[in-house]
Amino acid sequence: MKRLLVCLVGFWGLFTQLAHGNEMKLAVTTSFHNSGLSDVLLPVIKADTGIEVQLLVVGTGQALRLGQAGDVDAILVHSKAAEEAFVAQGYGTHRREIMYNDFVILGPAADPAGAKAAQSATDTVTRIAQSQWDFISRGDNSGTHKKELQLWSSADLDPSEFAAWYKEVGAGMGASLNTASSLNAYIMSDRASWLNFGNKGQLQILFAGDPVLANQYAYLPVNPARHGHVQSKLTAELEAWLTSDTAKELINGYKIAGEGLFTFNAGP
Numbered sequence: 001m002k003r004l005l006v007c008l009v010g011f012w013g014l015f016t017q018l019a020h021g022n023e024m025k026l027a028v029t030t031s032f033h034n035s036g037l038s039d040v041l042l043p044v045i046k047a048d049t050g051i052e053v054q055l056l057v058v059g060t061g062q063a064l065r066l067g068q069a070g071d072v073d074a075i076l077v078h079s080k081a082a083e084e085a086f087v088a089q090g091y092g093t094h095r096r097e098i099m100y101n102d103f104v105i106l107g108p109a110a111d112p113a114g115a116k117a118a119q120s121a122t123d124t125v126t127r128i129a130q131s132q133w134d135f136i137s138r139g140d141n142s143g144t145h146k147k148e149l150q151l152w153s154s155a156d157l158d159p160s161e162f163a164a165w166y167k168e169v170g171a172g173m174g175a176s177l178n179t180a181s182s183l184n185a186y187i188m189s190d191r192a193s194w195l196n197f198g199n200k201g202q203l204q205i206l207f208a209g210d211p212v213l214a215n216q217y218a219y220l221p222v223n224p225a226r227h228g229h230v231q232s233k234l235t236a237e238l239e240a241w242l243t244s245d246t247a248k249e250l251i252n253g254y255k256i257a258g259e260g261l262f263t264f265n266a267g268p
Contacts, residue, residue: 027062035195074219078217079146104194242266
């Protein structure tokens with residue numbers, strides 16, 4: 001009986017390993033998920049590689065923490081400085097750029113701050129501060145939030161001093177856009193999430209095109225030297241797929257209302 005129990009335990013362990021052998025966990029940003037692109041990519045990844053990618057949809061800060069803890073096998077995020085620190089500290093094996101889009105400044109069509117007339121992203125947030133019109137911040141340490149804070153800093157402005165009109169919601173891109181729409185407020189969003197957002201209300205894009213608003217996404221496998229259980233074989237296979245011609249075609253071809261959302265730029 002004891003030998004039978006040992007055999008059954010061994011069999012169950014093997015069965016579990018086989019059952020989950022092609023599954024991996026990928027932490028992705030809410031902005032990437034809200035764009036709808038994952039719904040296009042994941043079925044093709046499954047068909048081409050057999051990999052079942054389980055997404056954990058969080059802000060960039062939380063995605064990095066999941067990677068540090070070994071709770072995911074890889075991350076796909078958009079905050080270069082934080083990503084480079086993640087690799088430098090030994091949590092990730094490397095950083096591989098995959099695609100990019102851009103951030104845009106949204107606001108009410110009436111544009112009380114005069115954002116449409118701004119000459120730069122810094123000028124835009126300066127005008128918003130001067131108007132003291134409501135501004136919605138994600139406030140969640142995401143890549144989008146980090147970029148927004150960089151804009152205030154470049155304008156020598158401190159959002160912590162703007163309690164009357166600067167509102168941190170501590171939520172993902174979709175929830176933050178809903179708040180901005182309901183309050184008819186200014187907000188910064190990645191373009192993909194905005195185009196895929198249904199509750200636009202009176203909001204519209206008021207400023208875009210400044211090079212500082214570039215939004216680069218990168219893939220970082222978690223380092224198996226720190227967490228030996230990570231699916232390093234699968235993360236390598238997924239990276240090969242994400243940098244393939246198939247991925248390039250799907251990413252560049254993904255459009256909403258005829259407008260492209262991402263540009264593939266994975267190097268060799």
